[in-house]
Amino acid sequence: MGAGLYARDAAQTQARAGGCRDWLSATAFERQVAAARPLVVKLKRALASPGLAVAIAADGNLVWSSTCGFADREHRVPVARSTLFRIGSVSKPVTAAAAARLVQDGRLDLDAEIQRYVDFPR
Numbered sequence: 250m251g252a253g254l255y256a257r258d259a260a261q262t263q264a265r266a267g268g269c270r271d272w273l274s275a276t277a278f279e280r281q282v283a284a285a286r287p288l289v290v291k292l293k294r295a296l297a298s299p300g301l302a303v304a305i306a307a308d309g310n311l312v313w314s315s316t317c318g319f320a321d322r323e324h325r326v327p328v329a330r331s332t333l334f335r336i337g338s339v340s341k342p343v344t345a346a347a348a349a350r351l352v353q354d355g356r357l358d359l360d361a362e363i364q365r366y367v368d369f370p371r
Contacts, residue, residue, distance in 0.1 A: 269317040272330065275310070282313045289315045300328035 269289055273282060285305070293301050300318030304311060316328040351357035363369050 269315055271313065271315045273313050275312045278312045286315065289317055293317045302328055302330065302332060
């Protein structure tokens with residue numbers, strides 16, 4: 250765990266491997282985290298995922314992260330904060346959100362030719 254982070258209910262989480270484990274770095278957000286925490290379990294169930302990790306940042310700093318389930322179900326290895334996941338199609342909505350923000354800030358014109366932004370042959 251990084252500086253200023255602490256695990257919640259670590260002993261209970263280890264006892265029920267595959268459960269969720271939280272790291273909270275900013276106690277000022279405890280109320281919001283408490284509201285979001287149940288959504289992690291619901292998301293895991295809705296996706297029928299063996300494991301997942303979520304994180305929330307504010308002003309460029311990690312506020313909260315949570316891991317749930319297994320990185321390796323067969324060997325009962327729980328998801329850790331360092332677990333690497335395949336990105337899949339997650340990059341598409343992230344790219345769309347970034348493009349929308351750039352359009353909103355007037356830094357991207359969706360009607361402009363691509364050559365305005367990158368060296369790309371016509």
